[in-house]
Amino acid sequence: MSAHAEFLRAASQDTNLATQIKTDFRKAGLSDPDLRMLEFVEKLAQSPWLVVETDIKRLRQAGFNDVGILHIVLGSAHFNYLNRMADGIGIKFDYKTDIPEYKIPQESSPLASADPVRGETFHWDGSTKKPREGAIAWIEGPAATADSGRSLEPQNLYRVMGENPEARDLAREWRCYQLRATTALDARQRMRIALFISGWNRCDYSIYWYQRALTQLGEDQSLLARLAQGKAPENLGGLDQLVFQHAARLTQEPWTTKEETIEELRQAGLDDKDILQLTMLASYLSFENRVALGLGVALEF
């Protein structure tokens, strides 16, 4: 936040604006389109499972076209990745700024309750997430095509990025890379973590694809059902428990990560590259889930 408030100051040549956006954007006297965009990205960051098509319609009413909306979602989703990397690796601030320092609120709570039902205020209604018949998402994209069901990876997640083909191709490559086995975590374990995080984020699209891939690997169905609800496997201990705890913390309250967490992972046998790759995977899911949830990407089948 500190770095980008400084970049905003440079971009706008307006220190007051940058300071106000850093402090409370609702009091910055913004134009209607800017205010609606920022309200949307705040919701996408804090409770992506609550984003509905009406949110996209509000952006359109404020003057954004579908290409603009695509870039709002991609940009914000990618920042959810970067924020988790910064906090998960514990990097120091390496720029210079005279905009007042950001203080994490004393009472900052997790992005939502660890209970997948999200307490009494959360009412899950999957029907509000579906785009209109024949569409692949809430924004315009190529028409849905009949899929043979043989595809081994998501299609609509990338089709929806068609207006930015470079981003589309890199996003596909990035997902493949994140699911590939690493020294510390084999492909099955990485997909379990991906399903666990997608379950916690209530991202039906990603849940479907990770469940399907794990089923093909012969994974136990009761474990899949548990992970799809955002619950870690039962009776974990040692390194496995620490791995899921790190993934959960990065998903729910990344700002609470401490150096001790990293040291515990190290003591349990991970080296620095292993820790980085685990952190990248968990952070990556915050991107993928928010793209699917933010754009209302429909399942292919």
Place this chain on the structure above:
Amino acid sequence: MEPSSPALTTEKQAWIKMIGLAEAEGPLKELYVQMKTKGGSRPAVYQTPTGEPANIIRAHSLDREGLQLAFGLSGAIHWGPKSLPWVRREMLNTVTSGANHCFY
């Protein structure tokens, strides 16, 4: 209020090892040079006072391919022909970071 300054170079910059420009070799060094060249066409404010790749980039340095993909995608989203205007992008980045309580 005292301005926030970059951490001293002698201070530990992250909880895991990071490879800087001077010690990078082979493909990682090539990638750093490539990113620096590309970054040269972007506003100077993105360059760190030390001239090193920013810590958020160096944090990825133990996994060169992951670094390339994550920041390649970032460039395609934020610096492409259909990207949002610069001011709007930085508003979005700042508010997203605030929503996640990310100090950096």
